[in-house]
Amino acid sequence: xxxxxxxxxxxxxxxxxxxxxxxxxxxxxxxxxxxxxxxxxxxxxxxxxxxxxxxxxxxxxxxxxxxxxxxxxxxxxxxxxxxxxxxxxxxxxxxxxxxxxxxxxxxxxxxxxxxxxxxxxxxxxxxxxxxxxxxxxxxxxxxxxxxxxxxxxxxxxxxxxxxxxxxxxxxxxxxxxxxxxxxxxxxxxxxxxxxxxxxxxxxxxxxxxxxxxxxxxxxxxxxxxxxxxxxxxxxx
Numbered sequence: 001x002x003x004x005x006x007x008x009x010x011x012x013x014x015x016x017x018x019x020x021x022x023x024x025x026x027x028x029x030x031x032x033x034x035x036x037x038x039x040x041x042x043x044x045x046x047x048x049x050x051x052x053x054x055x056x057x058x059x060x061x062x063x064x065x066x067x068x069x070x071x072x073x074x075x076x077x078x079x080x081x082x083x084x085x086x087x088x089x090x091x092x093x094x095x096x097x098x099x100x101x102x103x104x105x106x107x108x109x110x111x112x113x114x115x116x117x118x119x120x121x122x123x124x125x126x127x128x129x130x131x132x133x134x135x136x137x138x139x140x141x142x143x144x145x146x147x148x149x150x151x152x153x154x155x156x157x158x159x160x161x162x163x164x165x166x167x168x169x170x171x172x173x174x175x176x177x178x179x180x181x182x183x184x185x186x187x188x189x190x191x192x193x194x195x196x197x198x199x200x201x202x203x204x205x206x207x208x209x210x211x212x213x214x215x216x217x218x219x220x221x222x223x224x225x226x227x228x229x230x231x232x233x234x235x236x
Contacts, residue, residue: 001029001228002046004069006036006054006088008176015176016052018168019215020084026216029228037065043076048226051089053166055180057134058091058101070096082159082226084219087132090154090162094136097157101136104151108133110193112203115153115165119145122221123154124214128165129204131177135164161222167215174204 001024005013013033014021024031029047034040036054043049051073056063073096076083085093091101109130117123123146130148138144138155146153146163154163178197181187190196223229 001048001050002032002034002041002043003050003052004034004036004040004089005052006056006065008035010035012176013052016168016173017050018166018170018173019212020050020168020219022212023216023219023223027223027229029223036069040068040072043072043081044079046081047228048082048084048222049073049076050084051086051092052168053087053089053131055186056088057103058088058095058136059103059134066092077160080159082222082228083161084222084226085160085162086168087164087166088134090164091134091136093160093162094138094142094152094155097139097142097160099137099139099142099155101134104133104135108135108193109148109150109164111195111200112207113148113165115146115148117146118143121217123163123218126165126214127207128153128167128214129169129211130165132164136162138162156225159225159227161218161225163218167211167218169204169211171201171205171208174201 003013003017005016010033083093095101112127113130114126117125135151138152139157142155142157144152144155
């Protein structure tokens with residue numbers, strides 16, 4: 001599985017893959033890190049592609065590398081390579097498949113949140129980690145798997161899966177977020193958002209194992225539909 005990160009090193013991409021990495025190791029799936037804006041390998045050479053989060057907007061055509069990433073995902077879809085999109089990745093996947101990516105306009109969500117699920121065998125109600133100021137509207141032909149009061153949270157179209165929340169979050173990944181928002185305008189908004197780094201860090205540590213198990217259920221469903229797992233393999 002190719003794992004695409006944004007504005008980080010390939011080593012950090014593997015940290016940000018979080019529980020997707022431990023799930024892949026459990027099932028013998030090799031993760032190959034790549035960074036948007038670099039030379040991405042032919043998607044047809046992979047069994048699946050995962051697109052991780054970004055501080056940039058999936059709607060913002062001024063982002064220098066965005067057009068190339070859109071083209072790359074279109075090539076993957078044309079080659080029948082399943083795509084897993086997480087947060088920014090889910091927004092971009094929605095856009096490529098005919099939905100929309102857009103600013104959340106006050107509908108942002110930050111911290112651990114419970115969602116309404118239409119597929120509890122795949123996505124439990126949570127809580128799940130949310131951290132987004134943009135969001136998506138699922139493609140018109142997609143199956144919406146989960147919603148919150150504010151936006152679509154997950155959709156499935158064929159072998160492709162997009163989610164707005166962060167199923168992959170781990171304490172180690174969280175620290176990569178902290179390193180990027182410390183001293184920025186994002187951190188300046190924490191009072192308005194009612195969150196603190198210390199509070200999110202503590203809750204992420206407390207929920208780590210429950211969140212891992214929930215994420216592995218979600219990744220199992222994607223893996224089976226993507227052909228990465230044998231159907232008889234069952235849940236992790």
